[in-house]
Amino acid sequence: MENIQHFQILWCGLIYILFLGYALLDGFDLGVATLLPFLGGNKKDKDTLIASIGPVWDGNEVWLITAGGALFAAFPHVYATAFSGFYLAMMLVLLALIFRAVSMEFRANDPARTGFWEKTFVGGSALAALLFGVALGNVIYGVPLDDRMEFAGSFFTLLRPVPLVFGVTGLAAVILQGASWAVMKTEGDLQARSFKAVRILTGINVVTATIYFVMLIATFPRLSGNVLFYVAIVFTCAGLIGLFFSLRKKNDAAPFWESSFSFIGLFLAASAAHFPNLITASNDPNLSLTIYNSSTGLYTLQVMAVIALIGMPIVIGYTIFVYRLFKGKAKADDHY
Amino acid sequence: MDALLLARIQFAFTIGFHFLFPAMTLGTALVILISETLHLIKKEDVYRRITDFFARLLGLIFVIGAATGIVMEFSFGTNWSEYSRAVGDIFGPILAAEGVIAFFLESVFVGVLIFGRKRVSAKVYWVAALMVFLGGHLSAFWIIVANSWMQTPAGYEISAAGKIVLNSFSDAVFNPSTIVRFLHTVLASWVTCAVMVSGIAGYYVRKGLHDQTARTMLKIGVVLFAITPLVQLGAAHAHAIQVINTQPVKAAAMEGHFHTTRGADIYVLGYVDAANEKTYGISIPKGLSFLYNFDFNSEIKGLNDYPKDNWPPLNLVFQSYHIMVGLGMIFIALGLLGALLLWTGKIYTAKWYLFLLPFLIPLPHVAHETGWITAEVGRQPWIIYGLMKTAAASSVVVSAGELIFSLAMFTLVYLLLFVMFILLFVKIIKQGPAAS
Numbered sequence: 221m222e223n224i225q226h227f228q229i230l231w232c233g234l235i236y237i238l239f240l241g242y243a244l245l246d247g248f249d250l251g252v253a254t255l256l257p258f259l260g261g262n263k264k265d266k267d268t269l270i271a272s273i274g275p276v277w278d279g280n281e282v283w284l285i286t287a288g289g290a291l292f293a294a295f296p297h298v299y300a301t302a303f304s305g306f307y308l309a310m311m312l313v314l315l316a317l318i319f320r321a322v323s324m325e326f327r328a329n330d331p332a333r334t335g336f337w338e339k340t341f342v343g344g345s346a347l348a349a350l351l352f353g354v355a356l357g358n359v360i361y362g363v364p365l366d367d368r369m370e371f372a373g374s375f376f377t378l379l380r381p382v383p384l385v386f387g388v389t390g391l392a393a394v395i396l397q398g399a400s401w402a403v404m405k406t407e408g409d410l411q412a413r414s415f416k417a418v419r420i421l422t423g424i425n426v427v428t429a430t431i432y433f434v435m436l437i438a439t440f441p442r443l444s445g446n447v448l449f450y451v452a453i454v455f456t457c458a459g460l461i462g463l464f465f466s467l468r469k470k471n472d473a474a475p476f477w478e479s480s481f482s483f484i485g486l487f488l489a490a491s492a493a494h495f496p497n498l499i500t501a502s503n504d505p506n507l508s509l510t511i512y513n514s515s516t517g518l519y520t521l522q523v524m525a526v527i528a529l530i531g532m533p534i535v536i537g538y539t540i541f542v543y544r545l546f547k548g549k550a551k552a553d554d555h556y
Numbered sequence: 557m558d559a560l561l562l563a564r565i566q567f568a569f570t571i572g573f574h575f576l577f578p579a580m581t582l583g584t585a586l587v588i589l590i591s592e593t594l595h596l597i598k599k600e601d602v603y604r605r606i607t608d609f610f611a612r613l614l615g616l617i618f619v620i621g622a623a624t625g626i627v628m629e630f631s632f633g634t635n636w637s638e639y640s641r642a643v644g645d646i647f648g649p650i651l652a653a654e655g656v657i658a659f660f661l662e663s664v665f666v667g668v669l670i671f672g673r674k675r676v677s678a679k680v681y682w683v684a685a686l687m688v689f690l691g692g693h694l695s696a697f698w699i700i701v702a703n704s705w706m707q708t709p710a711g712y713e714i715s716a717a718g719k720i721v722l723n724s725f726s727d728a729v730f731n732p733s734t735i736v737r738f739l740h741t742v743l744a745s746w747v748t749c750a751v752m753v754s755g756i757a758g759y760y761v762r763k764g765l766h767d768q769t770a771r772t773m774l775k776i777g778v779v780l781f782a783i784t785p786l787v788q789l790g791a792a793h794a795h796a797i798q799v800i801n802t803q804p805v806k807a808a809a810m811e812g813h814f815h816t817t818r819g820a821d822i823y824v825l826g827y828v829d830a831a832n833e834k835t836y837g838i839s840i841p842k843g844l845s846f847l848y849n850f851d852f853n854s855e856i857k858g859l860n861d862y863p864k865d866n867w868p869p870l871n872l873v874f875q876s877y878h879i880m881v882g883l884g885m886i887f888i889a890l891g892l893l894g895a896l897l898l899w900t901g902k903i904y905t906a907k908w909y910l911f912l913l914p915f916l917i918p919l920p921h922v923a924h925e926t927g928w929i930t931a932e933v934g935r936q937p938w939i940i941y942g943l944m945k946t947a948a949a950s951s952v953v954v955s956a957g958e959l960i961f962s963l964a965m966f967t968l969v970y971l972l973l974f975v976m977f978i979l980l981f982v983k984i985i986k987q988g989p990a991a992s
Contacts (some may be wrong), residue, residue, distance in 0.1 A: 274670075275672065278622060279667060281622070282655060282659050282660045282664075285625075285629055285655050285659060286656055288630070288633075289629065289653075289655045290648075292632065292633065292644060292647070292648035292652065293651065293652040296640050296643075296644020296648055297641055299633045299644070299648075300637035300640040300641045300644075300951075303632075303633025303634045304634055304951035305953055307951070307954045307962070310630060310633075311634070311961070311965060313630075314626065314627050315969065317623065317626055318626075318969060319969075321619055322619055322623050322973060324619070325615060325619045325980075326980070329984065330980060368952075370952055370953050371953050516644045516645045517645055517722065519721075519722055519723065519725075520644075520646070520648070523722070524652060527652070527657070528652075528656060531653075531656035535661075538664055539660070539664055542664050542665065542668055546675065
C-alpha cells in the first residue's frame with residue numbers, strides 16, 4: 221500500500237509540473253494576445269506580436285492536452301468530477317480556446333474581417349486565462365460534492381469571491397508573462413510600449429499577488445506551518461523585485477524569466493494549499509477527492525511513470541531546439 | 557429529449573466534424589514529406605513550391621483540427637464522466653501517451669514547417685517535415701488504440717470490487733483490432749489527400765495555371781491516388797475479417813445478415829427491415845462466405861444468434877457500410893484510370909478527367925465518415941464492447957438543458973468554422989503555389 225502512495229505523490233507532482241509548464245508557456249501567448257489592442261498600434265505591430273507566438277503556441281497548448289490526459293490517467297475521478305461538474309464553465313473554456321486558435325489563422329487569411337478575428341482572438345485568450353484560475357481556485361477552495369464523488373453545486377457556485385481572486389491573480393500573471401515576452405521579442409516603439417506594459421503590470425501583480433497570499437493564509441490557516449508556502453512567497457517576491465531592476469536597466473531578456481519566477485511562486489502557493497486534496501469538498505472534508513482515493517491502480521501509475529519520465533525529457537529537448545530556431549526578434553513578415 | 561441522447565448527438569457531431577481535419581492532416585503531411593524529400597534529393601525548385609503550398613494549407617487544416625480536437629479530450633470528462641471513472645486505468649494512459657509521445661512532436665514541429673522556411677536550412681526543414689509526419693501518425697496510432705480498445709477490449713481484469721483494472725499495457729495497446737484499424741484509418745487519410753492533391757492539381761492543369769508545378773503536383777497526386785485505394789482494399793478486407801471474428805453482431809449488422817448460414821449471400825445494395833428481420837436488395841449468392849475465408853460454404857453468424865437488446869441500429873450500419881464500400885470501389889477504378897492516363901502521357905490533355913477530379917475532393921470524406929458511423933454505431937449498445945453499455949457511461953450531473961446549450965454552441969461555432977474553412981481553402985487554392 222505504501223508503494224502506491226509513492227506513485228500517487230509522484231503523479232500529483234508530475235501533473236502539477238505539466239499544468240505549470242502550460243501556465244508559463246501558453247501563459248505568454250495568451251498574454252500577448254490579451255495585450256494586442258494595447259500594444260499593437262498599427263497592423264504591422266500586431267502582425268509582429270502574432271508572429272512572435274505563431275510558431276510556438278501550438279506546442280504550448282499541448283501542455284494542457286497532456287496535463288488533461290495525465291489527470292485522466294492518474295486521477296480519473298478528479299477529471300470526471302471536475303469536467304462534468306463544471307460543465308458550462310468547461311464549455312466556455314472550449315469556446316475560448318477554439319476562437320483563440322483559429323482566429324490567428326483566419327486573421328492572416330481573411331483581410332476583410334481582420335478586426336473581427338482580432339476581437340475573437342483577444343476575447344478568447346483573455347477568457348481562457350481567467351477561467352483556468354477560477355477553476356483551480358474552486359478545486360482548492362472547495363465545492364460541494366455528494367457521496368458518489370459527483371459535483372453537487374451549480375454554475376454560480378464557481379463564481380464565489382475566493383475562486384475569482386485566483387482567476388484575477390492568474391489573469392494578471394498571464395498578461396505580465398505576455399508583456400515580458402513582447403519585450404524580449406520586439407524592438408523600437410513596440411518594445412517601448414511593451415516595457416511600459418511590463419511596468420504597469422508589475423505594479424498590478426504586486427497588488428494581486430499580495431491579496432492572493434493574504435487570502436490564502438486567511439482561508440487556509442494550516443499554511444502558516446507549510447515551508448512550501450514561504451518558498452512560494454520568496455519566489456514571487458524575488459521575481460517581482462527583479463522586474464523593477466530589469467525595467468530600470470531596460471534589460472529585454474530578464475523580465476520574461478522574472479515574470480515566470482513570480483508565476484511559479486503563485487503556483488507553488490496554490491499547490492501548498494491544495495495537497496493532498498485534488499478537489500476539496502466544501503460540505504464535508506471526508507468527501508474530498510484526494511490523491512489517495514481518486515487514483516488509478518499501481519500498475520497504471522507505473523506504466524505512465526515510465527512513459528512520462530522517458531518521454532517528457534525528449535519533449536523538452538526538442539521544444540528547446542525549436543525555440544532556439546525562432547530566437548531573436550520577431551518580424552511582421554515572419555507571418556505568412 | 558433526454559440527456560443521454562443529447563450527449564450522444566453532441567459526441568457524434570463533434571467527433572464527426574473533428575475527424576474531417578486529421579483525415580486531411582495525415583495525408584498532407586505525407587505529401588509534404590514526399591515533395592520535400594524530392595526537393596532535398598533533386599534540388600529542383602518545383603518541389604519546394606509544392607511543399608510550401610501544402611504547408612500553407614496544412615496551417616489552415618491543422619489549426620482547426622487542433623482546436624476541435626481539444627473538445628474531444630475534454631468531452632470524456634464533461635459528457636462521459638461515468639465512462640471516465642470506469643476506464644481511467646486503461647483509457648487515460650492511452651490518451652496521455654498520445655500527448656507525450658505524439659502530439660507534442662507534431663505540434664512543436666508544425667510551427668517549423670509553417671513559419672520556418674526562411675529561418676532553417678533545407679535539411680532541418682526536411683527533419684521538421686519528417687517529425688510532423690511521424691508525430692501525426694503516432695498521434696493517430698494512439699487515438700486508434702483508444703478506440704480499438706473500446707471495440708475489442710484486452711489487457712484488463714475485473715477486480716474484486718468490480719472495477720476494470722489494467723493488467724497488461726501491451727495487450728491493451730495491441731488489442732485484436734488495433735493494427736488493422738490503424739492501417740485502415742491511415743490509408744483512408746492518405747486516399748483523402750491523394751484525391752485532394754489530384755483535384756487541386758487537376759484544376760490547375762485544366763485551367764493552364766502554374767505550369768510545371770501543377771503538372772508535378774498532379775503526378776504526385778495521381779500516383780498516390782492509384783496506389784492508396786488498392787492497398788486500402790487489402791486493409792479493409794483484413795478489418796472486415798477481424799470484425800466478423802471479434803464483433804460478430806456488428807459484422808452481421810453491416811451485412812444485414814439475420815440467420816446463421818453456410819454459403820451466406822452478400823448485398824451490393826439493399827435495405828434492412830429490422831422489425832420484420834428481413835433484408836431486401838441485390839445480392840451475390842454465397843459472396844459473404846467466400847470473402848470470409850475464400851470458401852463458398854463457410855459459416856457466417858447471423859443476428860438471430862444474439863439477443864435483440866444487443867443489436868445496433870441495423871439499417872444505419874448497413875447503409876453506412878455500403879456507402880463506404882461503394883465509394884472505395886469508385887476510388888480504385890478512378891485511381892487506376894488516372895494511372896493509365898499518366899502512364900500513356902495523356903493525363904495533361906484528358907480534359908474530362910481533369911474536370912472530374914476536383915469534384916471528387918469531398919467523396920473520401922463521405923467514405924471515412926460513413927466508415928466511422930459503421931464502426932461506432934455498429935458497436936452499440938455498448939460503449940466498451942461486451943463490457944459497458946453506452947447508457948451507463950454518460951455524466952450524471954449534466955442536465956438536458958446544459959446539453960442543449962452546449963450542442964447549440966458547437967453547432968453555431970462549427971458552422972462558422974466550416975464556412976471559414978471552405979472560404980479560405982478555396983482562397984489558398986486560387987492563390988496557388990508561388991510562381992517559378
